[in-house]
Amino acid sequence: LQDAWVQRETAQFALAPSWLSVDTADEVDLNAGGRSRRLRLNEIDDAGARNIRAIATDPSIYEIFPGVARVPAISRAATPGRALTVFLDLPLLSADQNGWAPLAAAYADPWPGAVFVLRSATESNYQLDTSLTFAAQIGETTTDLFSGPAWRWDAVNSVGVKLYSGTLASLDDLSVFAGGNALAIENEDGGWEILQFANATLTQPNSWTLSRLLRGQAGTENAMRDPVLAGARVVVLNGALQQLSLPPDQYALPFHYLWGPKGKPISDPAYQGGELEFEGVGLRPFAPCQLRAACSDNGDLCLSWIRRDRASGSDGWDQTDIPMSETSERYDVEILDGSGAVKRTFSGVTAASLIYAAAQIAADFPSDLPSPFRFAVYQLSSVVGRGTGVTANIFFS
Numbered sequence: 001l002q003d004a005w006v007q008r009e010t011a012q013f014a015l016a017p018s019w020l021s022v023d024t025a026d027e028v029d030l031n032a033g034g035r036s037r038r039l040r041l042n043e044i045d046d047a048g049a050r051n052i053r054a055i056a057t058d059p060s061i062y063e064i065f066p067g068v069a070r071v072p073a074i075s076r077a078a079t080p081g082r083a084l085t086v087f088l089d090l091p092l093l094s095a096d097q098n099g100w101a102p103l104a105a106a107y108a109d110p111w112p113g114a115v116f117v118l119r120s121a122t123e124s125n126y127q128l129d130t131s132l133t134f135a136a137q138i139g140e141t142t143t144d145l146f147s148g149p150a151w152r153w154d155a156v157n158s159v160g161v162k163l164y165s166g167t168l169a170s171l172d173d174l175s176v177f178a179g180g181n182a183l184a185i186e187n188e189d190g191g192w193e194i195l196q197f198a199n200a201t202l203t204q205p206n207s208w209t210l211s212r213l214l215r216g217q218a219g220t221e222n223a224m225r226d227p228v229l230a231g232a233r234v235v236v237l238n239g240a241l242q243q244l245s246l247p248p249d250q251y252a253l254p255f256h257y258l259w260g261p262k263g264k265p266i267s268d269p270a271y272q273g274g275e276l277e278f279e280g281v282g283l284r285p286f287a288p289c290q291l292r293a294a295c296s297d298n299g300d301l302c303l304s305w306i307r308r309d310r311a312s313g314s315d316g317w318d319q320t321d322i323p324m325s326e327t328s329e330r331y332d333v334e335i336l337d338g339s340g341a342v343k344r345t346f347s348g349v350t351a352a353s354l355i356y357a358a359a360q361i362a363a364d365f366p367s368d369l370p371s372p373f374r375f376a377v378y379q380l381s382s383v384v385g386r387g388t389g390v391t392a393n394i395f396f397s
Contacts, residue, residue, distance in 0.1 A: 002061040009056035011039055014049040022050070027057060080112035080261040082270050084138060084164075086235055087244075088184055088192055089281045091218040093237060095312045099282030100251035101243040104259075105136035105235050107164055112261030117244065120256045126266060129257070130242050137236035139163035141185065142207060144227040150216040151289075153198075158211040159185075160203070161234050168200040168208045168236075176214065186233040193223035194237070219286035219310060222388050251280045285326060285379035285387025286310050288352070293373060293394045299358030303333065305377050305390075307352050327382045335364060336374040336391070348380070371395060 011030060015022065022028065024044055030037045039054035089102040106115035114133045118126035142160035161168070161183075171180045176196050184192040198212035216224055235241070246255075260271030286308040294302045307322070307329065308314070314322035333346040333354060343364040346354055361369065372393035378386040 002058075006058045006061065007055045009037070011037070011054045011056075012052065013054075014051050016049065017046075019050055022052075028054070030054075080108050080110055080264075080270065082272055083108035083112070083115045083259065083261055085115060085117070085132075085259045085272070086136075086138060086233060087276060087278075088235060088241070089278045090184060090192055090194065091220065091284070091286075092282045092310055092312065093182075093194075093218060097282065098243060098248070099310070100248050100280040101246045101282070102278045103241040103243055104130055104132060105138060105241045106132045106259070107135050107138045108261065109165065111135045112263065114262040115259060116262060118258040118266065119244070120258075123256050126256075126258055129245050131262075132240070132242055134240040135165060136240040137163050137166035137238065139206075139234045141228065141230050141232045141234055143209075143230050145185065145232070147224040147226040148213065148215045150221040150224075152214075154213040154215050155211075157213060157215075158209055159213070160207065160209050160230070162204075162207040163234070163236070164206070166236065168210070170200050171198055173198060182217065182237040184235045184237060185228060187223055187225045187228050188232075189225075191223040192220060193228070194218045194220045219284075219308070219388060222287065222390075246278070251278060251283075253277070280384055282310070283381060283384050284310070285381050287388040287390035288331070288377045288379060289390065291375070291377060291390065291392035291394075293356075293375070293392070293396075295396065299361065301356040301361065301373075302353060303356055303375060304353040305331075307379065326379070330380040332378045332380060332386060334376045334378075336376060337365075338370040338374075340374070369396070 013030070022041065022044075024041050027038060027040050030039050038057055040057045041052055041054050043053040045051040083106045085104060085106040087102050087104050092099055104117055108115065114131050116128055117130040117132065119129040120126040139162050142162050145159040146157055148154035148157045168181070176198050180196070181198065181200070182194060182196045184194050186192050193215070194217040196214040196217060197210040199210065201209045201211070203209050215221065254275050254277040256273065257276050258266055258271050258273040260266065260268065264270050288305040288307055290306045292304050294304075296302060307324075309322050309325055311323045311325045329350060331349040331352070333349055334342045335344040335356065337343050344360065372395050374391060374393055376389050376391040378389040381387055
């Protein structure tokens with residue numbers, strides 16, 4: 001810029017042929033108008049006299065001006081520390097997942113490029129289990145979350161969420177139905193409710209209020225608590241989560257795990273660890289729905305329900321019957337008294353209904369049925385046993 005400012009002055013003049021030694025790019029001093037100017041010759045036209053075109057120049061602008069002596073500062077790049085790593089034992093979220101393997105998510109700032117999860121049956125000889133290559137969106141609730149309706153929009157409750165990184169945005173209903181805006185919230189028992197939201201309102205930096213909720217998704221309605229207190233762990237369900245590589249015959253065994261940033265030895269303080277044991281929630285049958293009890297003329301009760309399934313293909317609305325992920329259809333049915341204690345159990349029921357005979361009713365409740373009449377149903381799995389149960393409260397008119 002200084003050089004361009006100097007070159008705003010130009011000059012044209014002629015020299016005698018005797019100045020043949022002067023060539024382009026040479027610099028000369030020109031005395032004119034009462035002062036001397038230093039010029040650089042740009043063009044020379046030799047036709048008798050030498051016609052010269054030149055621009056002003058000032059070599060002083062290239063001189064070095066030493067400043068005050070300073071001690072060199074040592075710049076240290078930020079190094080990754082301990083990564084926040086969360087393990088989620090969740091139901092199946094997609095058809096390509098393994099039902100027995102939990103998910104892992106990690107966050108660190110700065111992100112180390114990857115977080116390694118290592119596994120061993122002992123406290124040595126660790127082997128790489130999973131590499132988490134993307135930072136997950138992890139945060140916490142900033143308000144209490146109360147229980148709400150399952151399988152329909154919750155237009156009453158909302159929840160405040162603060163994320164350590166990433167953003168949230170509103171979606172239209174069809175995009176939510178297609179699986180968008182899904183997150184998991186951990187309750188005080190360590191269970192996870194999966195919910196979706198249509199509306200996300202930014203309230204503070206990195207904080208949103210989520211409303212128009214779909215609760216208890218993927219069979220997690222039993223994980224709702226009243227309430228889940230503020231400060232509960234939140235994980236956005238996206239591609240940053242990876243399943244652990246547990247074999248199907250070892251999913252319920254305790255293992256020693258280490259996790260830490262890529263590029264660090266496992267002896268580094270950035271690595272953390274612990275003994276973890278999972279339950280294979282993705283193999284657990286869903287709770288049945290629409291429990292009913294109907295009285296017959298002879299005093300029997302006909303108990304019935306509708307089966308649900310954990311397979312992703314069971315959501316289709318054009319099916320006459322949904323798929324069945326279990327090897328056979330079997331249920332446990334418990335008859336409960338007013339305090340919730342089990343009075344009678346029907347084990348291995350092979351259909352979605354049974355007859356609670358009048359004689360059995362009289363033996364269990366000599367003084368007549370309680371109001372409400374309560375019974376619980378569990379679908380059975382040949383792998384994990386009882387699935388998630390559901391209890392009905394029936395009022396007879």
